[in-house]
Amino acid sequence: MESEGRGADWWRGAVIYQVYPRSFQDTDANGLGDIKGITRRLPHIASLGVDAIWLAPFFTSPMADMGYDVSDYCDVDPIFGTLADFDEMLNAAHALGLKVIIDQVISHTSDKHPWFIESRSSRTNPKADWYVWAEPKPDGTAPNNWLSIFGGPGWEWDGVRRQYYQHNFLISQPDLNFHNPDVQNAVLSAIKFWLERGVDGFRLDTVNYYFCDKLLRDNPPVEPRDEASGLDAPDTNPYGMQNHLYDKTQPENLAFLKRLRALLDTYENRATVGEVGDGARSLQTLAAYTSGGDKLHMCYTFDLLGPEFTPAHFRRCVSSFQESVTDGWVCWAFSNHDVNRHVSRFAETEEERPRVAKLAISLLSTLRGSICLYQGEELGLPEADLAFEDLRDPYGIRFWPAFKGRDGCRTPMPWEAGRVHAGFTTAEKSWLPVPYQHAALAVDKQEAEPDSVLLHYRQTLAFRRQHPALYDGDLTFVDTKEDVLAFTREKRGETLLFVFNLGRKPVDVHLPKGLTVKEVVPVPGFVPATAVTSVKLDGLDAFCGRV
Structure with missing residues (x-):
């Protein structure tokens, strides 16, 4: 391919x-x-x-x-x-x-991951610092105001360690402590x-x-x-x-x-x-x-x-x-x-x-x-x-x-x-x-x-796939009407103009001075009417031409 x-x-x-x-x-x-x-x-x-x-x-x-x-x-x-x-x-x-x-x-991992099971078992085990653990505030509340994307505080109390652990997502998804080099080494080993x-x-x-x-x-x-x-x-x-x-x-x-x-x-x-x-x-x-x-x-x-x-x-x-x-x-x-x-x-x-x-x-x-x-x-x-x-x-x-x-x-x-x-x-x-x-x-x-x-x-x-400019060619926007998006893609001497009507009503797009269509390049599924210096598009329509 x-x-x-x-x-x-x-x-x-x-x-x-x-x-x-x-x-x-x-x-x-x-x-x-x-x-x-x-x-x-x-x-x-x-x-x-x-x-x-x-x-x-x-x-x-x-x-x-x-x-x-x-x-x-x-x-x-x-x-x-x-x-x-x-x-x-x-x-x-x-x-x-x-x-x-x-x-x-x-x-983060699951709270059923062996790393977390060991980490929560005590404050002195070899993986004790593999997750983000923190002391409660004096009144017993969470260490700070961080929230979970999945709702509620971003901290969960653990009765064994008598500390909170951080979770950006579910309570059952404790966050790893990447400040610990051993954690970095472990996840890189998994990637390897x-x-x-x-x-x-x-x-x-x-x-x-x-x-x-x-x-x-x-x-x-x-x-x-x-x-x-x-x-x-x-x-x-x-x-x-x-x-x-x-x-x-x-x-x-x-x-x-x-x-x-x-x-x-x-x-x-x-x-x-x-x-x-x-x-x-x-x-x-x-x-x-x-x-x-x-x-x-x-x-x-x-x-x-x-x-x-x-x-x-x-x-x-x-x-x-x-x-x-x-x-x-x-x-x-x-x-x-x-x-x-x-x-x-x-x-x-x-x-x-x-x-x-x-x-x-x-x-x-x-x-x-x-x-x-x-x-x-x-x-x-x-x-x-x-x-x-x-x-x-x-x-x-x-x-x-x-x-x-x-x-x-x-x-x-x-x-x-x-x-x-x-x-x-x-x-x-x-x-x-x-x-x-x-x-x-x-x-x-x-x-x-x-x-x-x-x-x-x-x-x-x-x-x-037929046009290398679409992979990594330069993109330059062209000023157009409100419902129209237009830009050129250019690479190795080929410049393609694309015009998209994202509105529901037909439009007649007049190209800026100095920009003329030399050849219509058929876009699959769309057949707008074109001229050298303008493009007529139906609602939800698209056009491509060499310029």
Whole structure:
């Protein structure tokens, strides 16, 4: 595939497909997806024309947070299969030309991890300082005002040690103490385990949460409120009411990321992508973490994972990145396992969802940076509307009904429209229900439709591969009307002009003086009328031309 020819820089401009294993394909009839199911469906992923897959956690875990609470970093949880299953999947992916990126959740562990069991047993054991422990205040309350993203204080009292331990997420997810070099060595050893097995890279969960302030100082309030997004949106969660100066994004993180990069650089063609959730400071943090070529290869933020589908928003996000990040790299995405599916966020009516799905991938695939797709978006799946009794997400259960949680984007992949559970499982009950609206959009049905969202994804990613400028060429915005986003991509003498009408009404876009269309370059799925100095677009339309 295209990624093979780019060598060590395969990740730069790569298209990464995120797999949520428990919802991808079940092969043992227990209602949960598994690694053998991923192997079975790899040809579908490869048919899209992506460069790599990213697997959400499949490690040994009590599953309090669906695998993001790890109790063994170096093994596969039995519900997903075995290490042999993983090796088989890895080899099959490589045979199809697909790189394999796996999650690394190293800011915290499960409270069932042997490290924590030992750490909490006394104040003098060899791992006593492996987690963030602190004395209570004289009145018995928590050491400071830090909060948990999952609700309530960010501290939990432990009766054995008679101390509090920090947890940024669930009480059952204690935070590791990265100020301890032994902790750093241990997590790097776990990462080396997977490098030795041949994985091509790592997605680093909550990469700016590894260190907290040594002095455990209180966070100040946000005034005015930070533009938080995702799980920490202040309208839903009081976590967003604090300015998180001390419980994350500490300067010591940079030295650890350099250690991590040094390890990866001892292997050929490996890459990292970090998840940065840092409110209004996210781009600044991204710049620090990806600059210099000695830390992370790329990061993504939550900037495009909100409800805004406007030219002003996209231009602001991309321009801010280009101004803030001089030599780093970004990975853009519209959807993932933590946010509502973007078709539901962006579309104003159910009828326009297919058109919005097509326009969104056409836009995403032309941005400068790598891009990440989330399983099911190639089918135009909307957010599933689940009943409270169907929820499995602890965050959704905690904040119901103000926020319905993340299960609506985590429902099983629909493969076959006419089968029970849309071909995801033969079990009587699936871990999350498959909505009938999703079954109607199943892969086998869209394979037979010449105008399907699935076919559009394949054509659009093929279009991206045909134009090297779309991988890492320069991007320059062009001033246009309010509902129109326009920019050029340029590399090695080829300059492509892209014009996107994100509004619902037709527009006639007159190009600025000195910018003329020399040749129309057909964009899959869109056929706007053009002239040398103007472009006529319908609502939710796109255009490309050489200039």
